[in-house]
Amino acid sequence: MPENLFKVNKEEYMLPGNRSCQGCGLSLAYRYALKALRENTILTVPASCLTVLHGLYPTTSVTIPCLNCTFASTAASAAGLVAGLAATGRTDTTVVAFAGDGGTYDIGIQALSGAAERGTDFIFVCYDNEGYMNTGTQRSSATPMGAITTTTPILTKEQNKKDMLKIMEAHDIAYIATTTPAYPIDLYDKFVKAKRIKGTRYMQIHVPCPPGWGYPPRDTVKMARLAIETGVFVLFEMENGKFRFTGRSKSLAEKGNRLPLINYIERQDRFKKISDEQLHSMQKFIDNKWNEYQKKAEG
Amino acid sequence: MAEVQIMTGNTAAATAVKLCQVQVVSAYPITPQTSVTETLSQFIESGELKAEYVRVESEHSAMTVCISASTVGARVFTSTSSHGLLYMHEQLHWAAGSRLPIVMCCVNRGVGAPWSIFNDQQDSISQRDTGWIQLYCRDNQEIIDTVIQAYRIAEEVYAPVMVCYDGFVLSHTMMPVCLPDADMVNSFLPPYKPHTILSADNPRNINPVIFPGMRKNSAGILCDGYMEIRYKLQETLEKSRDVIVSTGIKYSKLTGRDYSGMLWHYKTDDAEVILTGMGSIATEATVAVDELRLKGIKAGVLGVRVFRPFPHAAIQQALQNARAVIVLEKDISYGYEGALCSDIKAALYGTGINPPLHNFIAGLGGRDVKAREIFEAVQTSLTEMNNKNTQNKTIWINCRQ
Numbered sequence: 082m083p084e085n086l087f088k089v090n091k092e093e094y095m096l097p098g099n100r101s102c103q104g105c106g107l108s109l110a111y112r113y114a115l116k117a118l119r120e121n122t123i124l125t126v127p128a129s130c131l132t133v134l135h136g137l138y139p140t141t142s143v144t145i146p147c148l149n150c151t152f153a154s155t156a157a158s159a160a161g162l163v164a165g166l167a168a169t170g171r172t173d174t175t176v177v178a179f180a181g182d183g184g185t186y187d188i189g190i191q192a193l194s195g196a197a198e199r200g201t202d203f204i205f206v207c208y209d210n211e212g213y214m215n216t217g218t219q220r221s222s223a224t225p226m227g228a229i230t231t232t233t234p235i236l237t238k239e240q241n242k243k244d245m246l247k248i249m250e251a252h253d254i255a256y257i258a259t260t261t262p263a264y265p266i267d268l269y270d271k272f273v274k275a276k277r278i279k280g281t282r283y284m285q286i287h288v289p290c291p292p293g294w295g296y297p298p299r300d301t302v303k304m305a306r307l308a309i310e311t312g313v314f315v316l317f318e319m320e321n322g323k324f325r326f327t328g329r330s331k332s333l334a335e336k337g338n339r340l341p342l343i344n345y346i347e348r349q350d351r352f353k354k355i356s357d358e359q360l361h362s363m364q365k366f367i368d369n370k371w372n373e374y375q376k377k378a379e380g
Numbered sequence: 381m382a383e384v385q386i387m388t389g390n391t392a393a394a395t396a397v398k399l400c401q402v403q404v405v406s407a408y409p410i411t412p413q414t415s416v417t418e419t420l421s422q423f424i425e426s427g428e429l430k431a432e433y434v435r436v437e438s439e440h441s442a443m444t445v446c447i448s449a450s451t452v453g454a455r456v457f458t459s460t461s462s463h464g465l466l467y468m469h470e471q472l473h474w475a476a477g478s479r480l481p482i483v484m485c486c487v488n489r490g491v492g493a494p495w496s497i498f499n500d501q502q503d504s505i506s507q508r509d510t511g512w513i514q515l516y517c518r519d520n521q522e523i524i525d526t527v528i529q530a531y532r533i534a535e536e537v538y539a540p541v542m543v544c545y546d547g548f549v550l551s552h553t554m555m556p557v558c559l560p561d562a563d564m565v566n567s568f569l570p571p572y573k574p575h576t577i578l579s580a581d582n583p584r585n586i587n588p589v590i591f592p593g594m595r596k597n598s599a600g601i602l603c604d605g606y607m608e609i610r611y612k613l614q615e616t617l618e619k620s621r622d623v624i625v626s627t628g629i630k631y632s633k634l635t636g637r638d639y640s641g642m643l644w645h646y647k648t649d650d651a652e653v654i655l656t657g658m659g660s661i662a663t664e665a666t667v668a669v670d671e672l673r674l675k676g677i678k679a680g681v682l683g684v685r686v687f688r689p690f691p692h693a694a695i696q697q698a699l700q701n702a703r704a705v706i707v708l709e710k711d712i713s714y715g716y717e718g719a720l721c722s723d724i725k726a727a728l729y730g731t732g733i734n735p736p737l738h739n740f741i742a743g744l745g746g747r748d749v750k751a752r753e754i755f756e757a758v759q760t761s762l763t764e765m766n767n768k769n770t771q772n773k774t775i776w777i778n779c780r781q
Contacts, residue, residue, distance in 0.1 A: 120580040125448065132589055139595060139603040141585035146578045148451055149587040150444065151470055157441030161406070161448030162578075164432040168403035168454040174579075192444070195437030 083266035083328075085273060090116040099142035101134045104298025106288030106305060107208050108134060109262035111179075114206065114286075115145055117272030122175045123166075125150050125158040127189065129181040130215045131208070153188045155180045156196035159203040175276055176203040182223035183213050186245050197252040197281045204275050204282045207245065210290040218293045225313070226363045227346070227355030237354050241366045246285060250319060255280030257319040258327075261287050263305035267316060267328045278320075287314040295350025307345040309333070312371045317378075324377035334375060342367060382635075383559045389550035392520045392557050393459065393485045393543070394419035396527030398429045399565040400483075403454040406434040406445035410464040411497045412547035413487040417459060439464035443471035443484075450480040451586065453574040455531065459485035461547060462503045466491065469507065472540075476511025476613060478587060479575060481534030481541075483527065488659065488710070489547040490745040498746020499547040500710035501659065505687075505719045507542070511613050513620055514687040516658040517545040518644070520555040522685075525637060528565055532627050535572050537620045539613070544687075546660040546710075548746070564634050617689045624686055642691035643698055644683040647673070651680030653762065654699060655754070657708035658684045658720060661743060665708055667751035672758060679758070684720065692727035699728065704765050705737040706758055708749075712741050717774045736771035738764075742778065753778050 094115035101108040107130055115122075124147040126132055132149060136142045150158035159178040166174055180189050185207035193205060212230050213219035220230040222243040229237050249257055256278045260268040268286065275282045289304040291297065296304055308314040309329050316330035326334045333339050342364045346352040355363075387395070393416050397405070405424065407417040423429040432454075434445045439460050446456040460468065465486055475482050486504045490496035504514060515530060517523045523545050530541040545551065576584060594605040604612070621642065628639030638644075646666045648654065653672065655665040662683040672679040682698050684691070699705060709718040716722065721739035728734065738761040743749040757777050764770040 122580070123452075123578055135585050135588055137595065138585075138588045138590040139597040141583075141588065143585065144583045146580060146583045147585045147588075148448055148578060149585070150448070151474055153440060154444035154471065157436060157444035158448045160434055160436070160441070161404070161445035161450075162452055164404045164406070164434050164445060165449030165452035165454040165456075168432045168449065169452060171452070191437060192441050195441055198437075199435065 084270045086266050089266070089269055090119060092116065092119070094144045096142045096144065099134045100136055101130065102292055102298070104291040104301045105130070106210065106262050106290060106301050107131065109265070109301065110208060110268055110286045110288055113265045113269045114272050115143070117269045118145070118175060118177060118276055120145070121173055122177055123148065123162055125155060125162060125176070125178050127155045127180050127184040128152045128215070129184055130210070131179055131181070133215060152184055154192055155184055155189045156193040156201070156205055159205065160196045160199070160201045163202055177206060178203060179206045179208065181215070182207060182209040182211060183221045185209070186222045186243050194252065197249065197254050197283070200254070200280050202279055202281070204284060206284045206286065208286045208288045210288045210293060211242070212293055214290045214293040226366070227359040228351040229354055230351070237359070241363065244370070249283040252281070253322065254283060255321065256282040259285045259287070259314065259316055261305045261309060261314065261316065263302050263309065264328055271318065293351070296348055300348070304348065307340070307348065310340045311342050311345040312339045312367050313342065313345055315371065315374055317374065324374070326374065326378055334378065339371070382561055384556050385559055386554050387520060387557050388415065388552055388554055389520045389523050389545050390415040390487065390552065391419055392524040393527055394423065395559065396524045397457045398423050399560060399562055400455065400528060400531050400569055402429070402431055402457040404432045404434065404445065404449040404456045405458065406436050406442045406449070406456070407458045408436055408439045408442050408460070408464060410439070410461045412489060412551045413459045413461040413464070413485065415551070416485060416487070439467045440471060443468040443475060446482045446484070447471060447475050447478060447480060450482050451478065451574065451576070452578050453572065455572045456482055457484070458482070459487065461487045462489035462491055465503045465507060469510070472507055472510035472512060475540045477609070479538040479613070481531070481538055481572065483530045483534055483541050483543065485527065486542050486544045487547045487551045488544055496745040499549055500744045500746065501544065502711045502744070504542060504544045505711040508688060508719060511539065511617070512688065513539055513541040513617065513624070515541060515543050516685055516687060517543065517550065518659055518663045518683055520550060520553070520557050521637065523550065524557055524560065525631065525635065525639065528560060528569065529627050529631050529639065532569050533620065533623050536623050536627070537616050538575055539616050539620060544659065549660045558637070560635060568631065568634060621689050621691065641694065642686040643694050644685060645698070646681035646683070648680035648682060648698065651678050652701070652703040653677055653679040653706070653758065654682050654702040654704070655679060655706045655708060655758065656682040656684060656724065658687060661708050661710055661749055664749055664751050665754055668754035668758065671751065671755045677762070687720070690723050690727065695724055695727045696731050696733060699735065700733050702735045704762055705735050706740060706761060707737065708740045708742055708754065710743045712744070721774070736765035739774040741774060741776045747778055749777065
């Protein structure tokens with residue numbers, strides 16, 4: 082049973098009236114993440130959907146202090162906060178960077194790798210909506226194969242999604258976790274845990290995006306669940322290099338009843354041009370990753 | 381009694397950082413700046429300076445660390461050169477826009493392509509419009525003194541300060557430096573007070589998206605829009621002239637070394653020909669001036685210590701009796717002329733001060749600038765200036781054309 086099922090912090094740090102889109106997967110995830118992180122937290126956020134969600138000067142819908150930073154600088158911005166707080170004797174504050182997939186996989190990867198290598202004491206959260214959604218759905222290296230974006234309008238994305246988790250694993254950091262707005266208590270538990278751990282912690286949240294992916298806003302949770310059911314997204318934790326499946330992915334791993342990829346693909350307009358060859362290739366890609374995870378879980 | 385030590389410009393800069401008790405240092409290696417950060421590593425790892433040192437993976441991150449550490453109230457420092465400075469470009473705007481009193485040394489070096497590790501001032505000049513105060517040093521004594529003053533200026537006006545000095549010519553050259561006393565620096569430099577405290581007690585969203593127009597906050601108060609915020613930065617840099625001068629006067633009283641002006645003068649009292657420039661090239665010009673005077677030419681040097689804010693009124697006053705002006709500089713605004721030259725001309729516009737003015741572009745990418753060459757080029761210019769058609773000209777010194 083999820084650890085904090087009956088103990089979720091009742092305080093709201095994300096107030097009504099934020100500027101996210103209808104059905105935004107990020108806004109669901111963010112609400113629970115902030116509840117888990119609580120007051121003694123400083124956020125740093127690069128240009129992204131989250132910047133918009135936070136609101137326009139001089140008002141904000143978020144009651145946790147936040148330092149906005151430039152696109153490429155997120156993890157360095159966090160490192161500066163950590164250093165500045167240490168230098169001024171405020172070491173009880175958790176520094177949390179919250180970037181999109183563009184700000185993590187692409188333009189933010191250098192600063193993130195640097196901060197992780199230095200073992201910077203912070204949580205880096207990548208909310209992965211699989212493209213540059215804030216600028217209107219352009220391809221990122223997190224976009225899956227076969228997806229239409231405004232910069233892959235005809236041929237669709239020809240490459241598989243970059244394995245950012247494996248890149249972070251290679252940094253030998255204290256904690257890696259994946260989570261989803263489909264299971265808010267899973268998300269809450271992992272953020273509570275991340276807050277307790279010292280060192281670099283990397284969290285990746287798979288956040289469905291109705292306008293970017295092309296599905297009705299009411300289906301966000303359904304889409305996030307189907308990603309897990311099909312193994313497109315896998316729930317796990319790695320603590321000090323030790324891998325374990327968690328939540329729904331754990332029972333899928335135990336029972337071996339993953340759904341075929343098509344169940345996820347067919348519900349999203351972004352995949353309407355995917356070829357049979359791409360679908361087959363993507364299924365194979367996902368199966369291989371799943372097998373890798375199973376091997377890791379077996380130790 | 382202050383102690384005199386023989387040291388390089390880079391050691392002088394690092395020593396100033398230690399004296400200012402900087403709390404967070406973040407930097408990335410680049411020639412010729414590297415030994416500043418190496419020396420600071422020594423100070424910090426040995427415990428001589430109690431500070432956090434963030435050894436980042438790029439200059440972009442170095443400036444980022446300075447931005448966020450300064451935001452939460454730490455006194456910060458970084459240094460860089462050339463491509464490192466250019467790689468920071470985005471963050472230089474962000475630092476100034478955030479109104480953070482960051483102090484950075486720019487150890488001036490040429491910019492590629494092609495690669496050059498040697499000195500000119502194209503790097504810092506190309507960052508002129510980022511909202512930073514820019515101060516230029518002519519020797520190692522000025523480096524140590526200017527860094528100390530820079531913190532006081534930055535923390536009074538809430539704007540970042542770039543302390544620029546010539547790579548190798550100063551950075552790697554040993555000179556006697558009178559070490560300011562630590563207690564004197566403590567009394568001169570009060571502790572840094574951040575303009576905003578980032579804490580859960582008073583949550584704020586710093587530097588969010590802002591629309592063109594002004595908007596009301598939750599209390600119904602009409603707040604600044606983007607243009608008002610920009611106007612305030614401009615107004616601050618305009619007003620910082622007074623702070624730079626008053627800081628210089630205070631520092632001069634404590635040390636006996638004269639920083640009372642934004643310009644420095646060498647034999648200008650009776651001078652008809654004024655040579656002007658920033659950094660070590662202006663020092664070199666003093667040797668040329670001595671030679672010119674031996675030839676009976678009443679020449680002097682006007683050294684420009686402050687480039688942003690531009691000391692236009694002081695320039696007007698200093699050039700009011702000049703019969704010829706030579707602007708020496710180690711940069712070029714491609715397609716026009718040297719940046720300092722344009723600014724000096726603009727400062728004189730409409731004042732009735734209209735001497736013939738030649739712009740010498742010299743020493744790019746470390747090409748040696750000898751006093752003898754300046755001396756000869758000035759003589760040629762003075763002859764040409766008698767001709768109405770060549771009263772305003774850009775001349776590349778010691779360069780095949």
